[in-house]
Amino acid sequence: MLVLALLARAAWPSWRRAGHLAVAGIGIQAGYLGGVWVAVAQGMPSSVTALVVNLQPVLTALAGWAAGERMGPRRAAGLVLGFLGVTLVVAEKLTTSGITTVTLALSGGALLAITAGTLYQKRFCPDFDLRTGQVVQFVASIVVTAPFALAFEDLRIDWTPAVIGALVWSVVVLTGGGISLLFLMLRRGAASQVTTYFYLVPAITAVMAFLMxxxxPGWVAVAGMAVTVIGVALAARSPVRTRDAPPG
Incomplete structure (x- = not known):
């Protein structure tokens, strides 16, 4: 991102906005991704981790409701169906092995981090240049995560094809693509609507695993994909109104 920003001579945010971006980035980049990766490294099954972090649409919607947004029946039904669909998609891989207080705390912390970071960014800095803004977020995340890496990791990397592939996927697809898409959607939609699309991640992952x-996937997972799509369609297309706004 830094290279792209320098080549394009993209505008850098003001110090005030950079501070807001740093706070949001620590939640979205460091807290969320770091929490998930460490939880999995500590033995948490990826399927269980997916279930925990996919509570984000529900948590974000509840935060919106607490802030005055109306929770209509269609959105509520969509949120329930979406989470049910995610559960069905990962059901065949669910296991209790590796679930400990520590791994649950890490996954729960990741859930809270991305929810708080998303809401903060929508509130204080939704519109920014994706190249320079994400550089600010990456730097802030490095400042937070580097001490933990130095304290608990041996910093030795075995450059196997699997490691290189995972690194490329994390940097190019997950961060460069997925997170950038999230930020673009946050510019135009309410956070409670945008985060609903997170329900689609396990289904898309299952499809990619099949293609690659x-x-x-089993029939239960396929049924879960269909239920997820219906849930997302219901929740994401429901208009966001405050409780004192007239219905319509």
Whole structure:
């Protein structure tokens, strides 16, 4: 992102806005991704981690409701169906192995971090240049995570094809693509609507695993994908209004 920003001579945010971006980035980049990766590294099954962090649309919607947004029946039904669909998608891989107080705390912390970071960014800095803004967020995240890496990791990397592939996926697809798309959507939509699309991540992952590795999903997972799509359609397309706004 830094190279792209310098080549394009993109505008850098003011110090005030950079501070807001740093706070949001610590939640979205460091807290969320760091929490998930460490939880999985500590033995938490990825399927259980997916279930925990996919409570984000529900948590964000509840935060919006507490702030005065109306929770209509269609959105409520969509949120319930979306989470039910996610549960069905990952059901075949669910296991209690590796679930400890520590891994649950890490996954729960990741959930709270991305929810808080998303709401903060929507409130204080929704519109910014994606190149320079994300550089600010990356730097802030490095400042937060580097001490933990120095304290608990040996900093030795075995450059295997699997490691390189995972790194490229994390940097290019997850951060450069997925997080950038999230930020673009936050510019135009309410946070409670945008985060609903997170329900689609397990379904899309299952489809990609089938296309790339031949991992054929079971009928329960396929049914879960359909339920997820219906839930997202209901929740994301429901208009966001405050409780004192007239219905219509």
């Amino acid at each position: 590795f031949g991992e054929r």
